[in-house]
Amino acid sequence: MLTSVIAMIEKYDMLQKGDRVVIGVSGGADSISLLHLLWSLREKYRLQLCAAHLNHGFRGEEADEDARFVESFSSQLGIPCYIRKVDVPQYRQERKVSAQLAAREVRYRFFQDIVREWGANKLALAHNRDDQAETVLLRLIRGAGLDGLCGIPPVRPGEGFVIIRPLLAVSREMIEQYCVENDLNFRTDWSNFKTVYLRNKVRLELLPYLKKEFNSQIDSLLAQTAEMLQDERNYLEQEAEKIFSELVEEVEPKKVKINLAGFKKQPVAIQRRLLRKAVIFLGGNPQDLSFNRMSELLHLIEKGRVGAIGTIKQGLVVCKGYEDFTLGEEETKPKEFFSYPLNLPGTTILPELSLIVEGKLISKSQYLLEKSMVKGGWEAFFDWEKLSLPLIIRNRRAGDRFNPLGMKGTKKLKKFFIDRKIPVQERDKIPLIVSSDGIIWVVGCQQSDLGKVTLETETVLKLKVKPLSDS
Amino acid sequence: MLTSVIAMIEKYDMLQKGDRVVIGVSGGADSISLLHLLWSLREKYRLQLCAAHLNHGFRGEEADEDARFVESFSSQLGIPCYIRKVDVPQYRQERKVSAQLAAREVRYRFFQDIVREWGANKLALAHNRDDQAETVLLRLIRGAGLDGLCGIPPVRPGEGFVIIRPLLAVSREMIEQYCVENDLNFRTDWSNFKTVYLRNKVRLELLPYLKKEFNSQIDSLLAQTAEMLQDERNYLEQEAEKIFSELVEEVEPKKVKINLAGFKKQPVAIQRRLLRKAVIFLGGNPQDLSFNRMSELLHLIEKGRVGAIGTIKQGLVVCKGYEDFTLGEEETKPKEFFSYPLNLPGTTILPELSLIVEGKLISKSQYLLEKSMVKGGWEAFFDWEKLSLPLIIRNRRAGDRFNPLGMKGTKKLKKFFIDRKIPVQERDKIPLIVSSDGIIWVVGCQQSDLGKVTLETETVLKLKVKPLSDS
CATH class of the missing domain: 3.50.40.10 (Phenylalanyl-trna Synthetase, Chain B, domain 3)
Structure with a gap:
């Protein structure tokens, strides 16, 4: 496994000599292997390592044991370990979000804090090829375009640091094998086996079914698909970025103007990306642009009459003018006569x-x-x-x-x-x-x-x- | 249904006034509906219509009945009908290809002939949204990149004519409903229910399972995904086409030369497309470029030593030079001293x-x-x-x-x-x-x-x- 992880690291230039890397460690086989692996590469890349474990308080005593386990394993390797306990169930209730989303938000914020405190420039996460395959399928099932089907990126810029996933090309099976070979203990998160979460259902039911009935190589094929799509997406994003900076003008805070003729000349793939980028630029969520809403907006921009208004989401609208169209906050004032x-x-x-x-x-x-x-x-x-x-x-x-x-x-x-x-x-x-x-x-x-x-x-x-x- | 078919026709500019359209009619609900639908639009678009039915000889007496049925329905509508009987099983044995591939090849050749004989400019086929969803899933399961996941194109240029699929946005359910409403009889191809074909297995098992257990909207979501991906693919293809004509030079028959520096500057998404295009240009099959083979070739071009040779498939090689690399037939002569x-x-x-x-x-x-x-x-x-x-x-x-x-x-x-x-x-x-x-x-x-x-x-x-x- 070491060879394929190094190949992955080299392919995506994940590590440079002297990097300070925070490793997210839940205590499961994946993250324990990642910790051990990066530890064994610490001299090759002259790495400074630190483990970060979030006790998310979902599973009581078991979660405390996870934390103690991670702490003791890190100290065996001589790696400092940061542990924080956060009441995710409470956070979840406050924000009214799903348990999985709450856990993700809290975890990301925690990692961000540790990266800053410890002056790291990299955050290493233990997602593997099975996670990648699950993600691609999950996105497909929920409805996705190219960007969704790209799955998990091997390298992604965070705020002031880079997130790397060195295990993304290796299967869970290989990871478990690695644990056996290196005599590594790990903790099992039993919530991974609850099929109430759609992701777990994909992992535990759909993927095994596809593997058995359709294609035994499905995991690696899905991971390859994701990789190819990422390359395509990256190119499209780069092109869209260039065109965005040419065509889109911020006319006032929270309002952008896009030249109609210039927009209409673009192929629809770029048009969709420009609208999504404009929504992000305005602080919105591009996921509000569902397929159908996007189609309506493109139709409005292409064929709508001047003055026509299309809703992106509550309070955010597209408004067609003569030579431009604008995206911005809806003017909520009723028409005022003065x-x-x-x-x-x-x-x-x-x-x-x-x-x-x-x-x-x-x-x-x-x-x-x-x-x-x-x-x-x-x-x-x-x-x-x-x-x-x-x-x-x-x-x-x-x-x-x-x-x-x-x-x-x-x-x-x-x-x-x-x-x-x-x-x-x-x-x-x-x-x-x-x-x-x-x-x-x-x-x-x-x-x-x-x-x-x-x-x-x-x-x-x-x-x-x-x-x-x-x- | 008529409305959504017309919307599809308009969206993709499928029909122009005065078109001569050959309609592929198997006799099933899809193609009978398509025939009836285009017949009812014949005045709106001033269409000349003709039905084409291939009796592929797979199913003996039943197939003959299909042919008679299509003939009689066409004549009821006053539409000329071409029928040809081809021994697909024999064709298949001669070429050593799968039954499905043989049927597809024979069918396409037949349609091509009728289009020429009858002087048509369009060929209308009855693929529907369920076919689209199946195709996307099937491709994903077999391993695909962006182009594969695009599924079935609504419009595709043939040789001297255009292939259109006006039913691609409507579900099989809507089509069956249309048959009921318009009192249309149709034939059932029982081979569609054999799950020995992977496609049928996707249709009869995987899709219903996904619909029941994961997402009841999966069909329409997959069709939307395909549509979005098509737009992305079309843009990438267009860009790759431009770059291809700049970078790739035919140096002798069956041999092209590509400037190394120019190639290396391209993003990998374009590099992959350039290699695929070069293989097509040389008369090869781009499917020979599997994910792994492609990765090896890109690595060879990027990092290989001068003179390194990579195999695309038996007899077709990439050869790295100093300033260029070539794709062409392998020089099979052994090294000759003279x-x-x-x-x-x-x-x-x-x-x-x-x-x-x-x-x-x-x-x-x-x-x-x-x-x-x-x-x-x-x-x-x-x-x-x-x-x-x-x-x-x-x-x-x-x-x-x-x-x-x-x-x-x-x-x-x-x-x-x-x-x-x-x-x-x-x-x-x-x-x-x-x-x-x-x-x-x-x-x-x-x-x-x-x-x-x-x-x-x-x-x-x-x-x-x-x-x-x-x-």
Whole structure:
């Protein structure tokens, strides 16, 4: 077995000389073998080793014995051993998660702590080829894509350290053989034999059945499949990563924008990965993107109308715009209508949009001077005498129309927004300046013919809209 | 069911208006439904339809009844029906293949013939979602990578036509329901219920077991997995195709050369695909590249010494050179030693290498003239008076040494070849011109100090080596 473990270590560059390795040791045959094996390789790789055992409190006295066993075996080998007792059942009740998930979370956190405390750079875990085969089958049964079918990775980056699994290519049988040959005792976790856990059922029923009735080599074939799929997945991930950084832009915290044309050009395999990556980027769980939900979202992005919204999960949505689509938190505010009379001359605050409007009366000559310096659509000038007061600032209402400057006749505001490719979700946020005769300015977009400055104008109203934070 | 079939057709663009479609009809529920369904869509897509039934002679009288049934149902729908009887058992015996493989080969050839005869552009087959789930499981059990786990493709190009499978997203249950609703009779192929075939065993035992004990949705999940994997595979194939055309060069019939540096830069997922594509390009079967063989070959290419040879299968090898490696037919000739005295002046034929050697004696002044016009390493000049005759032309022998022109002392020929990065398999094909004193010319590479033209030379021997075909 030593040879195939070394081959595995070399193949994946698992160990470098001088590594400090924390070994997760439950006390079972797998982890005891791993501990013994790395101990016997400690000089070859100049390793610093330490054992870490979590007493997860599921099995009372038996669990305490496990801990004592690991401690004594480690000390026989001269390896320091960290033991922590955590009440997983309590943790589980607090978080309302399954026993297996709770145990995994607690265990991982424990290992992470020990790695930090002890200044390690590697964490070695004792998963073997049977675990790999089980995982692949389990994922297939539960429904999986390529990433799921990749099973357990031999090497995976943790936070500030690397997780390695040197036994991933050896069978449980070989491990038990190794224990016999090296006269190693180990503890048996009887909960591994309860078929109430789906994983145990796969291990104890499905795999033996497949082995007997279909293919005696099924374990090693599944492990090979996992290995090949990992290589394929890694390549796809790498490509998707490149494309993600080109196409996806963070527009505000918890919101990303993706260029539609660029996205549509991608093959669907990359599209799926981009959406999953975007969800991860936003702190979500990519598992929320089930096959069907993913298909719906891709269809929405491909064929949906502008403004269409698709739900990734409660509170996280995809929203299709004209040239982009966004992924982000759903805007939970109900649609807000606002309307304020403008203080003229003076300033008016628009709390809904965090904007401030300044109104000044200026002379014609001043107007001619200032007009040439206006930049962007956030300042506008009007014929003060021609405006029917009061002026108000508000957002759009159904049926709004106006007469864009230089155009004959009026146009529906909605049509104007559509022509300007302003996404639906933006439209309620665009302030309008309205006189008693109608809209005189679609702020940031378009002035109206109504109230425009002409040759006859004597006093000019200058309006300037800017973010509250600027003032 | 009609809706989901139409959705499938649209999703994969299976039908275009005016298509001529041959439908493979065994007479079972699947193919009878497919025939009926496409018949009911004939106006929507303006289809020309024709049924094709193969009587494969496995089941005697029953098979004849199947044929009559398909014929009569087709004629009820007003669809022409082609029937052919082929003795598959005999075909099978001739080719020594399994009954299932023989049936598949014969069936495919039959469909191909009908497609051509009838001028069709599509072939519709009745595989359904259960078939898909079975295929994925079967492949997994037999050992597969990504491509195998993709299962049955909904659309696949044939030779001059396209194979479509409009029922691939519907379950057998839905199909049987469709038969009931549309009052369709169908034939039952009892051989589908023999569990001696692994596929039937998967269908009749494994899938029901998984459905009952693990996941009642397993069929549709496996079909979803297949669909996702297909998208991933298609992308990888597309990428590999591009890289293949950049890196792989056909150097002679049945032999391709791949640049080593370029190959090594690729991720292993692409490397595997490149090798598989190269094998297909050479007319081989990519299934010969088992997981282990593939790993060995990749290791040989990555780490093997120059000249190392790896077997893909009997007669097909990978051979590592300095800057490239080749895939091609194994050179079955045993190593041949050759040796011929040179006719001087005159010509000598070298049949082993299809070369001809011309020897001429020329004056010093003629030499000075000709020397300036020599191109490449295929002509050389010697001091005729200083050569110890006879001269012979031969390939290398163990222990050969020579004194390269301009160098002090002799050098092993082997070392010289290594320094020049001449691949092992080329070395026996390099002719040497040898006098009684030793090697005077490594043809095409390097002249020796021995016999070189000096200021004192009066008569010059000019040797020229060229392909036999040039003369």
